[in-house]
Amino acid sequence: MRDWSGQDPDDALLQITRRFLAAHGPATREDYARWWAMTPAAAGALLERLGDEATPVEDDGTAAWLLTAHAGEVEAAVPSRAVRLLPAFDQYVVAATRHARGLLPGDLAGRVYRAQGWLSPVLLVAGRMDGIWRYER
Numbered sequence: 468m469r470d471w472s473g474q475d476p477d478d479a480l481l482q483i484t485r486r487f488l489a490a491h492g493p494a495t496r497e498d499y500a501r502w503w504a505m506t507p508a509a510a511g512a513l514l515e516r517l518g519d520e521a522t523p524v525e526d527d528g529t530a531a532w533l534l535t536a537h538a539g540e541v542e543a544a545v546p547s548r549a550v551r552l553l554p555a556f557d558q559y560v561v562a563a564t565r566h567a568r569g570l571l572p573g574d575l576a577g578r579v580y581r582a583q584g585w586l587s588p589v590l591l592v593a594g595r596m597d598g599i600w601r602y603e604r
Contacts, residue, residue, distance in 0.1 A: 484513045485520065485534065491562045493524050493541070502562065514548035528567045534576045551591040552600055560589050560596065 487499055500510035514521055514532045522535045533541060553559060560579065563570050571579065578599050579587050590598035 473594065478483060479581050480513055481516060488532060489520060489535045489537070493526050493533040493539060495529055495531045498562070546593060548593050553589040553591050555588045556586050559591070565595070570594070575599075
């Protein structure tokens with residue numbers, strides 16, 4: 468391990484924050500806090516420390532953050548009409564929150580995010596979790 472070099476802990480946290488937004492933005496401070504197991508205040512402070520690298524946006528009336536470098540891609544994005552079957556514990560479902568009303572109808576939340584951290588396979592329609600599914604022979 469001769470090539471090992473130390474990383475400043477503060478720089479490492481900012482890098483993790485950038486990578487989270489790259490994969491899951493736009494995201495709220497609560498989304499990031501839940502994912503990284505920290506308080507929303509600490510998550511918000513890290514998002515703000517990114518400065519011009521992150522852009523505050525509004526997502527269905529909720530304050531969220533997006534990497535500034537991705538803002539053009541998001542503006543130009545065309546909504547997908549695809550239907551997909553996501554497996555249990557798919558990253559799309561894991562990263563969303565139980566409160567992501569734009570992605571998940573309220574009556575479905577308890578069936579997707581089940582007791583003891585179990586996540587059901589999801590029917591995704593146009594980017595929205597519209598049901599659950601299971602395989603049967």
